[in-house]
Amino acid sequence: MIIPFDTVFSQIPRLFALIIGINEYQNHGNLHGAVPDGKEFKSYLMKRLCVPERNIISLFDHEATRTKIIEGFRKLRDNEDIDEGDPIFIFYAGHGSQKRAHADWVLEGRNLQMEVILPHDCGAVDEEYPDGVEPIPDRTIGILIDEIAAKKGDNIVSTSWDLLVYHFRSPLHTDCRV
Numbered sequence: 001m002i003i004p005f006d007t008v009f010s011q012i013p014r015l016f017a018l019i020i021g022i023n024e025y026q027n028h029g030n031l032h033g034a035v036p037d038g039k040e041f042k043s044y045l046m047k048r049l050c051v052p053e054r055n056i057i058s059l060f061d062h063e064a065t066r067t068k069i070i071e072g073f074r075k076l077r078d079n080e081d082i083d084e085g086d087p088i089f090i091f092y093a094g095h096g097s098q099k100r101a102h103a104d105w106v107l108e109g110r111n112l113q114m115e116v117i118l119p120h121d122c123g124a125v126d127e128e129y130p131d132g133v134e135p136i137p138d139r140t141i142g143i144l145i146d147e148i149a150a151k152k153g154d155n156i157v158s159t160s161w162d163l164l165v166y167h168f169r170s171p172l173h174t175d176c177r178v
Contacts, residue, residue: 014086016055016079017045017171018072022094024061027123027132034059034093041091055081064094066133068120073144086092090145090158099135112136 021038023031045051057072070156076088095118102114116135124133145156 014055014083015045015049015051015089016076016086017042017051017089017091018057018059018076019067019091020059020064020072020094021092022061022064022118022120024120024122025095025118026068028095028118031094037093038091043164045089062120064119065121069117069119070140070144073141073148077144077148077151084151084153085155086152088148088152088156090156092158095122097135099137117141130139157174 019038019042021035023033023035025031038058038060042056045056046053057075059068059072073090076082076090082088097116097118098113099116100114101112115138118135119133121133122135125132141158145158149156
């Protein structure tokens, strides 16, 4: 049986993702489950939801530097294959923390702590970061997501592994073969 190309193409989900999993850190304690969690989520997207690998940006361990994580968000924003309204999934597994907010931030009586994610190279000293690579604040991530939403629509989900475990282990079966 020959299936027309248009039929096959229409069955491929138009879902895009940025998956970040960090076990190994240059200047912080290492983890054990973040990369396997990220890889399992990628496998779920590809095998259960039939998302093509070309629609997924994966950053694991040494690939997940501060620069590369921010570039990953911008690649989603600038990807011409993503139409307005296409679902975009952002997944992070790794260290998170809190840090004192920058003095110039107007917090209007709110907590003076900001939530941050730690990239692989957090704390590393180099020419670009002579005082050490900074963590990525929640405000920065919020701005990056807002930039994506302005160009691609607001069908964006951001989560970490713990919230998805139940859904992954559900009895749903999808056959991606055509």
